[in-house]
Amino acid sequence: MNSILRKPLLFGVMFNVSAFATAADNESLFETFGKSIDSAMNKYFSMETIFLLIACAMLLIFAVVLYETYRSRKVKRELWTLAMARFDVQAEKLNLRLSSVAILKRIVQKSGLDDPASIMKFSHVFENSLDKYYISEKIESIANEILVQIGVLRKELGFSPLPRGISLTSTRQFCSGDKCIIRIPDNDPPIPAETCYVYDSDERRWSVTRPEWSQVPKGTWVQMSLTKPGDAEYAFRTQVLEDLKGEIFLSHTNRLVRTQQRNWLRVDADIPVMATQLDEAHIGEVLSGKIVDISGGGLGMLLSTRLQKNTVLILNFEIPGRGKITDLLVRVIRVAGPPEGISSKVVHSVSFESETDLAREKIIQYVFEIQRESLAARQSD
Numbered sequence: 001m002n003s004i005l006r007k008p009l010l011f012g013v014m015f016n017v018s019a020f021a022t023a024a025d026n027e028s029l030f031e032t033f034g035k036s037i038d039s040a041m042n043k044y045f046s047m048e049t050i051f052l053l054i055a056c057a058m059l060l061i062f063a064v065v066l067y068e069t070y071r072s073r074k075v076k077r078e079l080w081t082l083a084m085a086r087f088d089v090q091a092e093k094l095n096l097r098l099s100s101v102a103i104l105k106r107i108v109q110k111s112g113l114d115d116p117a118s119i120m121k122f123s124h125v126f127e128n129s130l131d132k133y134y135i136s137e138k139i140e141s142i143a144n145e146i147l148v149q150i151g152v153l154r155k156e157l158g159f160s161p162l163p164r165g166i167s168l169t170s171t172r173q174f175c176s177g178d179k180c181i182i183r184i185p186d187n188d189p190p191i192p193a194e195t196c197y198v199y200d201s202d203e204r205r206w207s208v209t210r211p212e213w214s215q216v217p218k219g220t221w222v223q224m225s226l227t228k229p230g231d232a233e234y235a236f237r238t239q240v241l242e243d244l245k246g247e248i249f250l251s252h253t254n255r256l257v258r259t260q261q262r263n264w265l266r267v268d269a270d271i272p273v274m275a276t277q278l279d280e281a282h283i284g285e286v287l288s289g290k291i292v293d294i295s296g297g298g299l300g301m302l303l304s305t306r307l308q309k310n311t312v313l314i315l316n317f318e319i320p321g322r323g324k325i326t327d328l329l330v331r332v333i334r335v336a337g338p339p340e341g342i343s344s345k346v347v348h349s350v351s352f353e354s355e356t357d358l359a360r361e362k363i364i365q366y367v368f369e370i371q372r373e374s375l376a377a378r379q380s381d
Contacts, residue, residue: 083114083115083117086117094156096156100156104153107119107129107133108129111136122368123157123159123167127170130170139203147203151203160172171238171250172252174201175198175201176198177197178197178228179196180198181194181224182211182222182223184216187220194212196210197209205250207250208248208250210243210247216243217243218241221238222238224237236256239251267371268292270290271319272290272317272318273289274315275287275301276314276315278313290302296363296364297351297352299330299350300350301348303346308335309332309335311331311332312329312353313350314329315330319362319366330351331351332350335349
């Protein structure tokens with residue numbers, strides 16, 4: 001029995017001794033390897049050389065970063081130059097006065113607008129950029145002459161009064177005579193809602209007729225709503241600046257909450273169109289027709305053939321002044337009888353089915369342009 005136990009014990013002792021020896025050998029091996037590296041470095045690279053190499057690497061990295069920064073700024077300058085060239089073309093197209101163009105450029109620079117020309121195309125871009133400009137420049141310190149010019153410029157661009165169906169962005173777009181509902185929710189007890197009317201407005205403040213209330217203290221927050229016919233109802237909070245002679249003067253705001261939305265503004269049109277039927281991904285008959293109304297979400301067109309609801313079509317047409325729209329995928333959502341005086345045609349309402357960002361942008365710009373021309377014609381009358 002003792003001999004049997006003696007053999008494993010002896011084997012264990014031998015294993016431990018071997019392990020310690022191997023560890024010692026490895027330690028000496030690592031030390032030798034480290035010393036050889038130090039020797040090689042000292043032989044071929046002095047400390048001064050190493051520091052010089054590190055300095056060169058850092059300078060190279062710094063140069064690359066400096067070049068990339070320069071290149072990035074150069075690209076931004078070139079893009080900005082192109083953007084401002086488009087701005088000048090748009091301003092010339094609208095026949096804006098030089099003083100108006102100068103003001104717009106200041107607003108664009110202070111607001112950080114990426115596409116300067118868009119400030120003359122879209123009312124919401126104009127108002128949001130203007131709001132940033134007023135905050136940056138402190139509207140209280142801006143000369144009255146400049147503020148008057150901005151008010152005139154809003155009208156020149158067709159942003160006041162806004163065409164029917166174009167969304168409001170700011171209380172600066174309200175017009176005299178607009179009907180409002182006003183209440184003071186934070187009062188104790190709450191003052192009930194009353195009807196009032198927009199009395200006047202300038203760039204610094206606007207006013208409404210005061211309801212049969214006692215005088216409203218300066219700084220009071222009021223809750224208001226305004227309904228724009230053909231568009232939506234807008235709710236917002238604003239602050240009383242002054243209650244004087246039957247008028248309540250209020251601060252401007254861009255925080256309008258829009259409800260009861262209409263999806264898209266629709267205008268009449270007279271545009272030839274080619275409609276190709278799709279039947280289970282197979283191209284069918286090609287029909288010629290005419291677009292009679294158009295919006296950013298769909299259009300109505302006259303066709304000589306009555307199609308079924310949910311029929312899928314590919315449309316090709318050209319928007320006057322905006323270019324061609326090709327391979328636009330649409331679906332028939334409504335079919336109506338022939339309009340009065342055109343017995344051989346059927347009206348088909350279609351909605352856009354495919355990704356149509358570029359086409360929709362062209363259509364919206366066309367719709368807005370038609371509305372602006374219509375507004376200018378009414379004002380001249």
